[in-house]
Amino acid sequence: MKQISAIIEQLDTTLAGEWPDTAGIRQFSYSLQKQPDTGLLEWLSAQPCYPKFYWQQRDGNEEAAVCGDAYAFGDTAQAQAFIREHQDVPDLHIWGLNAFNGADSSAFAANALFLPRIELCRQGSRYWLRCTLFSARSLREEARRTRLFLRSLVVSQALPPITSRVLQHQHLPAQPQWNQLITRALNCIEAQQFDKVVLARKTTLTLSQPLNACAFLAASRAVNHHCYHFMLAFTPQQAFLGSSPERLFLRNHDELYTEALAGTVANDPDDFKAQQLGDWLLNDGKNQRENLLVVDDICQRLQGGAQSLDIMPAEILRLRKVQHLRRSIHGELTDSDDAGCLQRLQPTAAVAGLPRQAAREFIAEFEPFDREWYAGSAGYISAEQAEFTVALRSAAVKGHHLELYAGAGIVAGSDAAQEWQEIENKAAGLRTLLEEHYTPAVQAG
Ligand SMILES: C=C(O[C@@H]1C=C(C(=O)O)C=C[C@H]1O)C(=O)O
Ligand SMILES: [Mg+2]
Incomplete structure (x- = not known):
């Protein structure tokens, strides 16, 4: 990517100039003359700087590969305050993840949100590179650090093939414990403790070799269409990634777009059979209930924060392994408050349940693992616009292990065996990539 190198050289010259020894923030933005030689994910994969974050919007039109932290935030309120404080820098974007439990969890980080040093972005066929400097003490120091950072950037390379083989897997809960869990949940529903709870499974795959997170995400992106694709790499061996169909929310100025995706x-693969399954879904009482409980939850949660909510009729979203019921929801925000939207909407009844608190307590008590980033959210906030996807169809890469997550909404009428099949199908979106893309490692000697 010549053009990127040329931009970085130009930046280096700028940063070599005179800088004040005081607090400050600066942003430089450059358009790329033409499409880079490789994709953004390839570029990001090559960079040796952490954290790095990748995001592609589900219509495929927006993409960002960002790395290095000019500043990291403890929570979304802090991130939002930072953007508001620096309104003179109009294009500040803060990227990253929010954990399922957010601030309620004591054991796990609530967020991984950061203002990147470098962002390589695409909208349609337009590409640009942004570099941001921030220091609460000395911009001069920060310019020096940024120059060192820029020198560590390398040219893009093709992604390596996936050579990891699955040696073994372990489900948590295993199927007998899942059945018990569903019975327990159904008893609570019958006793009217809650109407819906979403229960999940973590599957730990032991791999023959550590997995390259970018290569794995690229393999998913190639086949899992109509999805957001996201990845946060913390270290070379640790990442969280996924290909999720679900929007938590999109805010454009005061317009809010969200949805109930459940059922x-x-x-x-056969269009006719898929259509028959879709028609069944549209008319199935249990799945309709599952979806409508999410609509109810979202409408309740938005009370006082958004007006004139429009709820679209149910439609079928057809994905590679599953099909879902979706109702899109649109509203006008009373205040363009992203931290508030996250607080209100995460987690919706699509991934927690209804009433939210009772469902969360059930999950915390009986689900046999910590969800960490799973079912949280991934995306960005900025002054003009913010968007987060619900971090589903996701996995944590931990060296030789890959932890796959999948859950299902339990409502009156749920059947344990069918819900197990549903989570198998959801997990297959990522899991099958290891079989389809397996290339044996070349033996040395
Ligand atoms: C919880 C997950 O998916 C959610 C649950 C669904 C359901 O139970 O029908 C459908 C879509 C998602 O809102 C998951 O993929 O892990
Ligand atoms: Mg379901």
Whole structure:
């Protein structure tokens, strides 16, 4: 990517100039003359700087590869305050993840949100590179650090093939414990403790070799269409990634777009069979209930924060392994407050349950693992716009292990065996990539 190198050289010259020894923030933005030689994910994969974050919007039109932290934030309120404080820098974007439990969890980080040093972005066929400097003490120092950072950037390379083989897997809960868990949940629903709870499974795959997170995400992106693709790499061996169909929210100025995505049936490669399954889904009482409880939850949560909510009729979203019921929701925000939107909407009843608190307590008590980033959110905030996807169809890469997550909404009428099949289908979106893309490692000697 010549053009990127040329921009970085130009930046280096700028940063070599005179800088004040005081607090400050600066941003430089450059358009790329033409499309880079490799994709953004390839570029990001090559960079040796952490954290790095990748995000692609589900219509495929917006993409960002960002790395290095000019500043890291403890929570979204702090991130939002930072953007408001620096309104003279109009294009500040803060990227990253929010954990499922957010601030309620004592054991796990609530957020991983950061203002990157470098952002390589695409909108349609337009590409640009942004560099941001921030220091609460000395911009001069920060310019020096940024120059060192820029020198560590390398040219893009093709992604390596996936050579990891699955040696073994372990489900948590295993199927017998899942059945018990569903019975317990159904008893609580019957006793009217809650109407819906979403229960999940973590599957730990032991791999023959550590997985390259960018290569794995690229493999997913190539086949899992109509999804947001996201990845946060913390270190070379540790990342969280996924290909999720679900929007938590998109805010554009004061317009809010969200959705109830819940209710699932298998997909079929045959169009006719897929359509029959979809028709069944549209008319199935249990799945409709599952979806409508999410609509109720979202409407309740937005009370006082958004007006004139429009709820679209249910439609079928057909994915590679599953199909879902979706109702899109649009509203006008009373205040363009992203931290507030996150607080209100995360987690919706699509991933927690209804009422939210009772469902969360059930999950905390009986689900046999910590969700960490799973079912939280991934995306960005900025002054003009913010968007987060619900971090589903996701996995944590931890060296030789890959932890796959999948959950299902339990409502009156749920059947344990069917819900197990549903989570198998959801997990297959990522899991099958290891079989389809397996290339044996070349033996030395
Ligand atoms: C919880 C997950 O998915 C959610 C649950 C769904 C359901 O139970 O029908 C459908 C879509 C998602 O809102 C997951 O993929 O892990
Ligand atoms: Mg379901």
